Amino acid sequence: MPSGEYARYVALGDSQTEGMGDGDDTVGLCGFADRLAEHLAAVNPGVRYANLAVRGRTAGQVRTEQLGPALALRPDLATVVAGVNDLLRPRFDAAEAAGHLEEMFAALTAAGTHVVTLTFPDFGKIAPLARPIRSRVFDLNTRIRAAAARHGVTVAETDRHAVTTDPRLWTADRLHASSLGHERIAAALAQALRLPGSDDAWTRPLPPQRVATGWHAAGAELRWAATFLGPWLGRRLRGRSSGDGRTAKRPRLLPVSATADSSAGTGRREGP
Known part of the structure; x- marks a missing residue:
């Protein structure tokens, strides 16, 4: 198949693939998977796209809940991005998390799907308090x-x-x-x-900005821990997840408009 001329794209994953941080639950989430679907549609306007991702899911939950439905859609392209929720848990087993990812890689490629994934940035540079991981x-x-x-x-x-x-x-x-x-x-x-038209512009640095230091930086870390890290850990200790009761926002393969407004996204939740 010529590069980019995919007909059925399915995204598997957690909150990043769902699109958290890019829009919200009021106006709809966009996210990298929706944006990649638009890249694909610019090459092949007939491409259809499904997004099975649900926030809060570990790699094992993505495999258990999303792999079967993904295979049933017979995609010729799939993104598989998961593992961050595993990384942040007190008991992390890298071999186990990677094993779940590999099972998805194996099953999808055996079905003739071109799979693409990514590596994760150094979270210790994003949130200094996360350096231990x-x-x-x-x-x-x-x-x-x-x-x-x-x-x-x-x-x-x-x-x-x-x-x-x-x-x-x-x-x-700092999580999304x-x-x-x-x-x-x-x-x-x-x-x-x-994909045609793609290049390495995404690797280029942004213009310099002023960076907080000393007490200002320490205060920002403490505020982040109280506002975001603490509540996240609290949910985990109670056995809860931000994705409890949620389902995939785009479980069916639907057409993608190559001229869709990225701020609105292509992957809003279907129905109420």
Whole structure:
């Protein structure tokens, strides 16, 4: 199949793939998967797109809940991006998380699907209080690359570019990409897939900005921990997730408009 002329694109994953940080639940979420679908539609206006991602899901939950429905849609292209919710849990097993990803890689590629995934940036540079999990990120990235190589999966190496840890590519919670971040992720995936019109512009740094230091930086970290990290940990300790009771926003393959307004997105939840 010529590069970019995919007919059925299915996205599997968690909140990043769902689009959190790019829009909201009132106006609708966009996200990198919706934006990649628009890249694809610019090449092939007939492409159809489904997004099975649900926020809060671990790699194992993505495999259990989304792989079967994805295979049933018979995609010729799929993005599989999961593992961050595993990284942040107190008990993290890199081999287990990567194993779930590899099972999805294996099943989808065996069905004739071109799979693309990505590596994760150094979260310790995004949120200094997250530095203790840096080794987890590096370990998972290494395992993702190895699993992808075994199954012919395309990898967008987002972790190898300093711009991916620029605060402007992240929302205030530092867990979800901002609209600009989602735009860059979509561009990275498009380049990895060698879509016509794609290039390495997504790797270029943003203009310099003033960075908080000293007490200002420390205060910002404490506010972040109280506002975002604390509540997140509290939900986990209670066995709850932000995705409880939620379903995929776009479970069926639907047409994508190549001229869709990215601020509105192509993946709003169907029905009430």
